[in-house]
Amino acid sequence: MTDWLGMAVPPRTPRPELKGRVLARALARRRWPLALAAALVVVAAGVGSAWWAHRTIAALEAERARLAIRVAALEDTVASFIHDPATRLTQVPVSTGGRVGSVTIFADSVRRRWLVRCDGLAPNARDQAYQLWFLTDRGVRPAAVMAMDRDQPMVMGLALPQSGERVTGAAMTIEPRAGSASPSGPMVFHVDL
Amino acid sequence: MRRLKARDEHALQELYDTLAPWVLGLAYRILRDEAEAEEVVGDVFVKVWRQIHKHDSRRGPLVPWVLSITRNRALDELRRRGRWWRKADRLAQAQGSEEELEHPATHEATVPGWPLHREVHAALATLPDELRRVVTLAYFEGLSHSQIARRLRQPLGTVKTRLRAAHRKLTEQLAHLEDWLE
Numbered sequence: 198m199t200d201w202l203g204m205a206v207p208p209r210t211p212r213p214e215l216k217g218r219v220l221a222r223a224l225a226r227r228r229w230p231l232a233l234a235a236a237l238v239v240v241a242a243g244v245g246s247a248w249w250a251h252r253t254i255a256a257l258e259a260e261r262a263r264l265a266i267r268v269a270a271l272e273d274t275v276a277s278f279i280h281d282p283a284t285r286l287t288q289v290p291v292s293t294g295g296r297v298g299s300v301t302i303f304a305d306s307v308r309r310r311w312l313v314r315c316d317g318l319a320p321n322a323r324d325q326a327y328q329l330w331f332l333t334d335r336g337v338r339p340a341a342v343m344a345m346d347r348d349q350p351m352v353m354g355l356a357l358p359q360s361g362e363r364v365t366g367a368a369m370t371i372e373p374r375a376g377s378a379s380p381s382g383p384m385v386f387h388v389d390l
Numbered sequence: 391m392r393r394l395k396a397r398d399e400h401a402l403q404e405l406y407d408t409l410a411p412w413v414l415g416l417a418y419r420i421l422r423d424e425a426e427a428e429e430v431v432g433d434v435f436v437k438v439w440r441q442i443h444k445h446d447s448r449r450g451p452l453v454p455w456v457l458s459i460t461r462n463r464a465l466d467e468l469r470r471r472g473r474w475w476r477k478a479d480r481l482a483q484a485q486g487s488e489e490e491l492e493h494p495a496t497h498e499a500t501v502p503g504w505p506l507h508r509e510v511h512a513a514l515a516t517l518p519d520e521l522r523r524v525v526t527l528a529y530f531e532g533l534s535h536s537q538i539a540r541r542l543r544q545p546l547g548t549v550k551t552r553l554r555a556a557h558r559k560l561t562e563q564l565a566h567l568e569d570w571l572e
Contacts, residue, residue, distance in 0.1 A: 200454030201564050202529045203461055204510040206419040208411030208501045211431065215414075216406055219432045223439040224399060 270354070283307040289386045291369070294319025302367060304390060309357040315343065316350045318385075326374045327385065331358060332366035340367070342376035366390050391452055394442045402439055409453065410435075411501045413460045420464040420530055430467060434460050451569035453503070465532035506567060513563040521556040524549055 287302045298317020305311070318327065326344035330337050338358050343351055357364050369385040370377075393401035413434050417427035437459055445455050514522060527533045527541060535553070539546045 200450060200458055201506075201510050201567055202514070202525070202560070203416040203457030204412065204453070204503065204507045205514045206412075206415045206530075207507065208503070209415040209418050209427075210501075211410045211414050211428070215428055215431065216403075216410070219406060219410075219435050220399075220403060222432050223402060223436045 270352075281305060281307070285390065287367075287388060287390055289367075289388050291318065291386045293317075293385060300369065300386060302388075302390070304364075309359075311340075311355045311357065312352070313341075313355060314350060314352045315345075318345055318351070320348055321345050321371070321374075324374050325371050325382075326376065328370055328372040328376050328380070328382075329355070330368040330370065330380055331362075331364050332368055332387075332389070333358060333362035333364050335360075335362050337368070337379060338362070339376065339378070342372070342374075344374055364390065391442075391445075391447060394439075402435070405438070406435055408502050409456055412453075412503060412507075413456065416457060416460045417464045420461065420532075421468060426467055427464070430460060430464050433463050437463075453506075453569050461529070461532075468532065509567065510564060513560055516563070517556055517559060521552050521559070524552045525556045525560070528553060 283306055285304045285306070287304065289300045289302070291298050291300055296317055296319055298315070298319075300318075301314045301316070303312040303314075313329065315327070321327065321344055326342050328342050329340040331340045340355050341353060343353070345351065366387070366389040368380065368387040370380045371382040371385060372380070373382075394405065410431060414427055414431050417430035417434075418424065421427050421430065434456065438456055445452065514525070517525065523542065524538055527538045528535075533541065535549050536546055538544075539549045542549070
């Protein structure tokens with residue numbers, strides 16, 4: 198009953214311009230969510246693109262830095278090891294896991310460092326690794342532990358022992374994955390330099 | 391109604407043409423301010439357009455629903471702006487409520503819904519003064535029972551009794567009303 202009481206008040210003619218204003222408000226509000234949704238999609242796409250671009254740029258920069266280091270190492274290899282008259286090259290054929298490979302040692306006696314490249318080595322068992330040894334006039338010294346999980350060449354630079362020992366050769370054995378203090382596993386190669 | 395629920399914009403225009411004079415009249419009656427009343431008209435039609443799906447025709451006709459939205463919105467505006475007492479005083483001084491209910495503007499008689507207005511107006515006019523006064527204060531000014539009692543300096547129980555009596559009489563007289571809208 199009281200819902201009808203509003204009709205007890207006399208009508209009041211609205212100004213003509215009010216109609217346009219009211220209808221524009223009503224219909225604009227109806228479309229507003231669509232506009233908002235469209236805007237959100239655009240913003241989301243923009244944010245997504247920016248995030249993707251940021252990730253891509255970061256990944257490319259990391260890759261560029263990695264490649265720059267590798268190029269520098271190769272330049273160093275070419276300039277210091279291969280062309281240096283003080284460098285001695287030794288290549289040792291090896292047989293691991295039924296396959297034939299090689300270990301190449303560029304020995305720089307002036308700067309007392311080695312560049313060692315391993316090709317064709319069989320991947321290690323999960324709990325094992327290749328370990329390289331310096332053979333010196335005072336005994337065997339660990340040089341590097343190389344866990345090979347994939348069948349691909351490996352290159353590394355090694356500094357010779359600084360204790361004044363004279364390195365007379367190199368050896369490689371298969372050791373536990375963490376490495377050993379002295380050779381205990383199967384011998385891969387042994388060479389006098 | 392079906393066209394409104396089907397989001398027919400022409401139906402909204404037609405609804406405005408039909409109901410805007412009544413919505414503006416009610417809003418103005420409550421607010422006594424043309425600009426505020428026009429704002430309420432805008433809010434009402436926006437709300438009707440957006441919430442037409444909430445209106446259940448089995449629970450009541452459309453016009454009272456729109457008027458109810460108008461009244462609530464206008465009373466909210468009255469309270470929100472902190473002008474309740476100032477407006478009420480102005481209303482009391484002008485005695486506008488009584489005058490307008492007793493002397494409707496006949497130049498608006500061509501507005502759709504006019505016959506219904508005459509019936510509601512007549513029903514209200516037939517109420518004894520003491521009943522009409524409490525109904526007017528409750529409906530058009532949004533006063534609570536206790537506020538009406540303070541305003542009229544009457545016991546709360548008397549106000550409640552009069553409101554119940556007015557409600558009963560108006561229900562009897564207006565029970566046959568139907569929307570003039572399709």
